[in-house]
Amino acid sequence: MIFNRRQFISGSGSLFLMGSPLWNARAEQIQKRNIVIISLRGGMDGLAAVPYIGDRELNKARPQINVSTKNKLNSDFALNPRLRTMHQLWKEGQAAIVHATSIPYTERSHFEGQNLMESGSTEPFTTDSGWLGRGIDAANLNGLAVSLPMPLILRGESNPDNYYPTKMELPDEMLMQKIASTYQSGGLVSKTMNRLQNRSRFLQEKAYGYEAFNLADTAALELAREEGPRVAVFDINGFDTHATQGGEEGRHADNLAKFDRVVNTLKKGMGPAFDNTLILSLTEFGRMVEQNGGNGTEHGYGTAIFMAGGLVKKAQVLTDWPGLKKADRFEGRDLNVTIDARSIYCSAMAACFDSDFEKLRREAFFGASLQDYTTELFKV
Amino acid sequence: MQPLTWKGEIQTIKQGLERYAFLRNETNAARKKFKKSPSKYQEAQRQIRHDSGVELSERRTLQIRFDSALNSAQPVLERFAMFWANHFAIIDKDELPQLATGPFHREIIRPNLTGSYENLVKEATTSWAMIEALDNGESIAPNSRRGLEMKMKNLTPTVNENHARELMELHTISPAAGYTQEDVIQLSYIMAGWRPARKPKKLGRFTPIKFNPEYHQPGKLTVLGKEYEQRGLSAENKLLDAIKDFSNHPECKKFISFKLCRHFVTDNPTDAMVGHVVKAWNSSNGALPEIHKAVLEVAFENLSSTSKYQNPEIWFLQAMNIAGSKEPSFDIPEKLEILGHNPLRPIQPNGFPDTEAEWLSPEFLIRRLTFAKNMANVGRSYDISRKLDIENMVRKNFSNSDELIEWMGPNASRREKLTLLFPSNWMLFA
Numbered sequence: 001m002i003f004n005r006r007q008f009i010s011g012s013g014s015l016f017l018m019g020s021p022l023w024n025a026r027a028e029q030i031q032k033r034n035i036v037i038i039s040l041r042g043g044m045d046g047l048a049a050v051p052y053i054g055d056r057e058l059n060k061a062r063p064q065i066n067v068s069t070k071n072k073l074n075s076d077f078a079l080n081p082r083l084r085t086m087h088q089l090w091k092e093g094q095a096a097i098v099h100a101t102s103i104p105y106t107e108r109s110h111f112e113g114q115n116l117m118e119s120g121s122t123e124p125f126t127t128d129s130g131w132l133g134r135g136i137d138a139a140n141l142n143g144l145a146v147s148l149p150m151p152l153i154l155r156g157e158s159n160p161d162n163y164y165p166t167k168m169e170l171p172d173e174m175l176m177q178k179i180a181s182t183y184q185s186g187g188l189v190s191k192t193m194n195r196l197q198n199r200s201r202f203l204q205e206k207a208y209g210y211e212a213f214n215l216a217d218t219a220a221l222e223l224a225r226e227e228g229p230r231v232a233v234f235d236i237n238g239f240d241t242h243a244t245q246g247g248e249e250g251r252h253a254d255n256l257a258k259f260d261r262v263v264n265t266l267k268k269g270m271g272p273a274f275d276n277t278l279i280l281s282l283t284e285f286g287r288m289v290e291q292n293g294g295n296g297t298e299h300g301y302g303t304a305i306f307m308a309g310g311l312v313k314k315a316q317v318l319t320d321w322p323g324l325k326k327a328d329r330f331e332g333r334d335l336n337v338t339i340d341a342r343s344i345y346c347s348a349m350a351a352c353f354d355s356d357f358e359k360l361r362r363e364a365f366f367g368a369s370l371q372d373y374t375t376e377l378f379k380v
Numbered sequence: 381m382q383p384l385t386w387k388g389e390i391q392t393i394k395q396g397l398e399r400y401a402f403l404r405n406e407t408n409a410a411r412k413k414f415k416k417s418p419s420k421y422q423e424a425q426r427q428i429r430h431d432s433g434v435e436l437s438e439r440r441t442l443q444i445r446f447d448s449a450l451n452s453a454q455p456v457l458e459r460f461a462m463f464w465a466n467h468f469a470i471i472d473k474d475e476l477p478q479l480a481t482g483p484f485h486r487e488i489i490r491p492n493l494t495g496s497y498e499n500l501v502k503e504a505t506t507s508w509a510m511i512e513a514l515d516n517g518e519s520i521a522p523n524s525r526r527g528l529e530m531k532m533k534n535l536t537p538t539v540n541e542n543h544a545r546e547l548m549e550l551h552t553i554s555p556a557a558g559y560t561q562e563d564v565i566q567l568s569y570i571m572a573g574w575r576p577a578r579k580p581k582k583l584g585r586f587t588p589i590k591f592n593p594e595y596h597q598p599g600k601l602t603v604l605g606k607e608y609e610q611r612g613l614s615a616e617n618k619l620l621d622a623i624k625d626f627s628n629h630p631e632c633k634k635f636i637s638f639k640l641c642r643h644f645v646t647d648n649p650t651d652a653m654v655g656h657v658v659k660a661w662n663s664s665n666g667a668l669p670e671i672h673k674a675v676l677e678v679a680f681e682n683l684s685s686t687s688k689y690q691n692p693e694i695w696f697l698q699a700m701n702i703a704g705s706k707e708p709s710f711d712i713p714e715k716l717e718i719l720g721h722n723p724l725r726p727i728q729p730n731g732f733p734d735t736e737a738e739w740l741s742p743e744f745l746i747r748r749l750t751f752a753k754n755m756a757n758v759g760r761s762y763d764i765s766r767k768l769d770i771e772n773m774v775r776k777n778f779s780n781s782d783e784l785i786e787w788m789g790p791n792a793s794r795r796e797k798l799t800l801l802f803p804s805n806w807m808l809f810a
Contacts, residue, residue: 242542
């Protein structure tokens with residue numbers, strides 16, 4: 001079924017929507033703003049996703065794993081052809097890129113890097129809540145993780161929900177109460193039990209599959225619901241391509257395509273609510289400019305951030321491009337960083353939570369000195 | 381360590397490697413052969429997978445693992461084996477979980493638990509499973525003989541930093557030791573040359589590991605301020621010397637002791653707990669039995685003040701154990717998948733986590749609740765015997781058995797009682 005906002009507003013599409021619980025008569029009035037965070041784990045290669053075409057440095061550095069630049073974004077950048085939805089959204093003014101960005105972490109460890117990308121701290125493994133969780137607390141909202149574990153980024157006081165359904169049946173209500181009574185009140189198990197006993201019916205649906213895009217279907221319904229969560233978090237693994245990274249067909253591009261499919265599923269599933277949504281990607285670091293001998297890439301520093309959805313202000317590549325020549329690279333090997341990714345995270349939250357950038361900077365990012373890009377990047 | 385309790389066939393590293401080589405090489409050949417016909421390729425692939433026994437291997441490995449946990453005369457040592465297997469995690473990549481990880485646990489981890497930590501690191505680091513998982517075989521040092529040949533042809537030889545980084549970060553000294561990117565590169569040079577031997581030829585690139593100096597960076601190499609140089613005819617001692625130094629590094633002892641206490645005692649080990657294990661480490665020169673003993677001492681000393689949220693696999697085993705189940709079923713992979721914890725399939729080389737917050741979410745809890753209900757379906761469940769006397773089981777296994785029996789209720793069915801008991805606080809924590 002093809003559906004777009006114009007059909008819906010004119011009413012001609014409403015027949016298609018009968019029985020769909022979310023696109024009810026009030027849909028037009030729903031002004032709830034959503035943010036969807038997609039963590040691209042393993043170190044997403046910004047240079048493979050959004051290749052620089054301004055000079056020939058990249059071609060020289062990556063003879064075996066270069067990516068076609070046929071989908072040009074502007075005179076300097078192209079988009080990996082596997083990012084089809086992103087390219088379409090770009091044409092519609094609903095996708096943007098931040099390039100040469102990263103969290104301020106240069107040690108190249110996945111585990112420290114992912115910990116910092118989620119905690120928003122600058123010291124690894126010192127904080128047991130996430131920047132998004134603290135932002136949710138500050139703005140008093142609900143969050144939903146689309147993974148089996150609760151990712152660090154969402155943890156905070158608010159005790160968020162997650163969605164990763166099984167086909168099996170829960171014990172009946174009376175047994176559930178009795179089991180719950182054994183949990184220490186105020187403890188994490190007890191809070192978690194309480195959360196799952198009070199869930200919306202969408203979240204009680206059964207499993208269809210665990211690929212991110214399968215789960216995105218349900219997440220889209222939840223996000224589009226007025227009383228539903230305003231924050232959703234996805235994980236896509238496998239970006240750590242030390243060997244056989246490939247160009248457009250290889251492992252790295254396959255993972256980019258998975259990301260793209262999630263974006264596509266959300267766009268389709270959310271209907272008009274997509275216009276009030278921002279999708280933002282995270283990763284712990286980028287990858288080295290030069291490929292290695294195994295047609296892969298080593299851990300690096302600077303990378304790109306994807307943004308998509310109706311809250312994106314316009315199609316743009318926000319960057320202060322540092323250049324790819326050896327002397328311009330970080331430690332002579334990695335794309336340098338000119339924009340602190342946390343500034344983008346904080347601005348995105350400010351835009352989606354209708355909250356003050358300064359307040360979020362203090363409460364979610366421990367008062368780090370960050371730059372406010374809210375009005376430059378997002379519709380507010 | 382006593383031999384495995386499993387009485388059936390047990391796949392060796394050599395057999396696993398041969399099957400792995402068969403699977404990968406034949407699949408590649410089929411891909412080339414049926415380039416133009418995807419359906420023929422798929423058919424060939426199915427046949428190759430069948431002939432390699434790849435699915436069976438994973439089932440068998442988990443059965444053997446559960447069999448040891450439920451039947452071993454040394455159950456505590458088996459628990460430590462699980463810890464170390466997770467510490468040296470072989471990631472879920474290609475068909476490693478099915479064909480490499482089980483034999484790695486059985487031949488590299490288990491038999492080396494009576495020796496020193498240093499020896500265990502050496503065995504794990506130079507194992508085929510780890511080198512394949514972390515790509516060390518890809519490394520060609522720039523000044524090696526092969527590297528120089530490449531440069532003559534205008535190619536750039538490079539090292540793969542993955543394994544070197546994880547050896548320091550995850551397996552030994554941790555980032556607290558303060559190594560730099562240059563240290564990682566230097567260690568990659570030291571490790572260059574540890575790669576598949578390419579012999580026997582029929583196995584292609586999936587062969588046992590042998591140090592090959594042709595890929596190794598010659599000369600002195602410096603890691604953490606210490607120089608490593610070749611002694612004797614081969615340079616393989618450089619890595620072994622580095623592992624020796626890592627194993628004796630104070631940050632290594634602290635890091636590993638902390639991890640042991642966090643796994644076995646509490647999510648938040650105190651300095652005193654960690655210190656007790658470090659002390660045993662120092663006085664025994666890193667003998668694993670002494671280190672393990674110290675961890676148990678810490679656990680017993682803090683029994684009343686600590687409780688530990690059990691990971692899904694241990695919880696499942698605990699339930700089988702108190703119910704007196706001795707025979708692990710064939711479908712353990714599916715069961716562990718439901719619980720979200722197949723120990724053969726860690727996504728990242730840091731393995732599975734140890735803390736309550738990492739193992740708790742509404743969906744994780746739902747898995748335990750639904751799983752318990754299924755397990756309690758006595759008569760249909762393979763894991764629990766029809767003849768199980770629940771009251772007797774509770775009396776044998778819980779100090780507060782009266783309270784528990786009353787809580788379950790005199791009129792509850794057997795099925796209800798087990799559905800209640802397994803996901804209750806008393807079973808989730810230990």
